[in-house]
Structures are given as structure tokens and as C-alpha cells.
Amino acid sequence: MNKLKDFRHVILYGLLLAMLIFALKWLQWKFVLVDNAIDIYIGAIALFFTILGIWVASHIMKPKVETLIVEKEIIVQPPEVFTLNTSELQKLNLNSREYEVLQLLAKGHSNADIAANLFLSVSTIKTHVSNLYFKMDVKSRTQAITKAKQLKIIE
Amino acid sequence: MNKLKDFRHVILYGLLLAMLIFALKWLQWKFVLVDNAIDIYIGAIALFFTILGIWVASHIMKPKVETLIVEKEIIVQPPEVFTLNTSELQKLNLNSREYEVLQLLAKGHSNADIAANLFLSVSTIKTHVSNLYFKMDVKSRTQAITKAKQLKIIE
DNA sequence: GCAATTTTGGTACTAAAGTATGAGGATAAG
DNA sequence: CTTATCCTCATACTTTAGTACCAAAATTGC
Numbered sequence A, B: 001m002n003k004l005k006d007f008r009h010v011i012l013y014g015l016l017l018a019m020l021i022f023a024l025k026w027l028q029w030k031f032v033l034v035d036n037a038i039d040i041y042i043g044a045i046a047l048f049f050t051i052l053g054i055w056v057a058s059h060i061m062k063p064k065v066e067t068l069i070v071e072k073e074i075i076v077q078p079p080e081v082f083t084l085n086t087s088e089l090q091k092l093n094l095n096s097r098e099y100e101v102l103q104l105l106a107k108g109h110s111n112a113d114i115a116a117n118l119f120l121s122v123s124t125i126k127t128h129v130s131n132l133y134f135k136m137d138v139k140s141r142t143q144a145i146t147k148a149k150q151l152k153i154i155e
Numbered sequence C: 001g002c003a004a005t006t007t008t009g010g011t012a013c014t015a016a017a018g019t020a021t022g023a024g025g026a027t028a029a030g
Numbered sequence D: 001c002t003t004a005t006c007c008t009c010a011t012a013c014t015t016t017a018g019t020a021c022c023a024a025a026a027t028t029g030c
Helices: A002-032 A035-060 A086-092 A096-106 A111-118 A122-136 A141-150 B002-032 B035-060 B086-092 B096-106 B111-118 B122-136 B141-150
Strands: A065-076 B064-075
Touching: A035 B035, A096 A111, A096 A122, A096 A141, A096 B141, A111 A122, A122 A141, A141 B096, A141 B141, B096 B111, B096 B122, B096 B141, B111 B122, B122 B141
Parallel strands: A065 B064
Antiparallel strands: none
């Protein structure tokens, strides 16, 4: 598109030059007789072609581009996505049942609730919970919840 | 700065014109005698001033300013910032002591710990805790912790 | 198949949590 | 001054949580 536009200007420039050759020839006959007018004639040509040059340049030449970078601040909502801390979870060395119990524990369930949920006896849950406390180095379910959330091993 | 640069070009252009007046006068004496050379003379002037015009244009022309908008993502709230949910806290209608107890409760403290921390008896703590459960509509400290964290009324 | 671990469950006991009820002092609002 | 709310504490009781110790299936790894 730009190349086509440039080419059009070149053609236009060529046509103008052709027309000028005739115009100048005619002017030459007019002014050459009056010897003093040669300066004005030359000046007129100089002025005309200067303007022509400026016009051509302004239409053909690639414009200088100054890039102005404007930084637009976009407010991004904090993701608040839970990312499981796998390394901390591995350190605790909990087996799958203990981890299941911990998750239900943290939801506020009682031992009886957890037992019903997992189809186990309360005795079994108590055993798991005790082992859980030992491994987590805590002494109560509230401490277990607090620590588990701090370590990001549960949601 | 740019205006100064433009002005310098205008001065330069003026000086070049002044020099050309003398050059042309001299050329005029040389070529005017040979009548056929007048066309070459005019052509040379036309060519010269066209190039001059182009040169002037290329130096004076204002650069095009392109505005490039760069989107910069800014995280407004770092994920770990706690913002207290005041409205939810007001709904619960907890008095100051109850709220104090709740905070210590959520840290994993036992009733005895809380009592020692606030210089109160365990009986008092039990009373506060019971009232707390009633107002929060829960049945155990684990549920209280879970709900309080969900409602964002404690850290 | 054997050893190690996991998972399950029990009993017995202690500790802590939670409920119900009452009550006295402090404080603020009407 | 009275009323209401808050804050404190106590007793008596029930429930739940937690510990200690044991033991038997089930599963996994070599």
C-alpha cells in the first residue's frame, strides 16, 4: 500500500517536470530578451524547485517515528489460589489415612463425625489422631489445625 | 532543543543561498555566451534546488509520534495480607472479651492457656467460650476456628 | 514367603472441653 | 435509681478428646 502511494508520487513528480519543461521554455523566450529579468527568472526556478523538493520529500520520505511508551497500570486481583506445600507434607511423613483424618479434623469435625464419615470406629480415629499429633508435634486438634494451615498442607 | 536545531538549519539554508547567488552569477557569465547551454544551466539549478528542498524538508519535518501503550500488571494486594471482615464481625455481636478469647482459641490455646494469658479463671474462659459458640452457632472450638477463618474475622 | 508398615479396633484411664445454672460486681443508658 | 449489658467466677455434671498399651488383619516391598 505504501509502496503504491510512493510510486504515485513519483509519477506525479515526473508529469510535473514534463509540464515544467514546456513552461520554462516559454518563460525563457519571454524573459531572455529582457536581460535584467534573468535573475528573477533563476530565483523563481530556485524557489519553485525548493518548494517542490520539500513537497516531494514530505510525501515520499518515511516519517521519523518517535515511540512514546505509556505504561498503563492494570489492577490484578490476587489469585488467592491454594498451593499445597508438598515438601512440608512429606517431612511430616503422614500416611494416607492420617492425612484424611487431618483434613476432616480441620473442617471442625469431631472424632465421632470422622469415624462415621470414613466408616471406621471412634477407636481407630483416636489412634490416627494420636499418631497425627505425635508426627506433627502438637498436643491438641486446635494446634494441629493451626499448624497444618500455617504449613499450607491443608486448605 | 528541537526549535534550536530547526533554526540552525534555516541559518544554514540562508548561508547556502547567499553563496549560491555568487556562484550563479559567475556561472551565468560563463554559460550565457554559449546559448545552447542555458537548458543545462536551468536543469542544474532545478535539480540542485530540488535536492536542497528535500534535504531541508528531511531536517525540518516534525517527527511522527507514535504512542505505544504498554500494559503493566500490578498486583495491588500481596496474597498474604489479611483484611479483617468488619461487617461479619459486627453481625456476630461479640463483646471485646469474647473476641479476645476467640483469637487465642484460634491460635491453638487450651482454656487453661487462655485463662493464664488473660489473668482469668478457667471458669470465666469456659463461660466466654460457651457464649462464643452460641453467638457463632457452632458446637466446638474446632468449628469456631474454621468458621472464624472462613469469615475472615481472625488472622 | 517373610518383614515392615499400614490400617484397623479394643480397653482403660486421664485430661480437657463443653453445658447448665447461679450469682456478684462494674459500668453505662434511660 | 433502675435496667441492661458486660465481665467475672463457681459448682456440678456430661461429653469429647487424648494417652497408653495391646493386637489382629491387610497391604506392600524385597
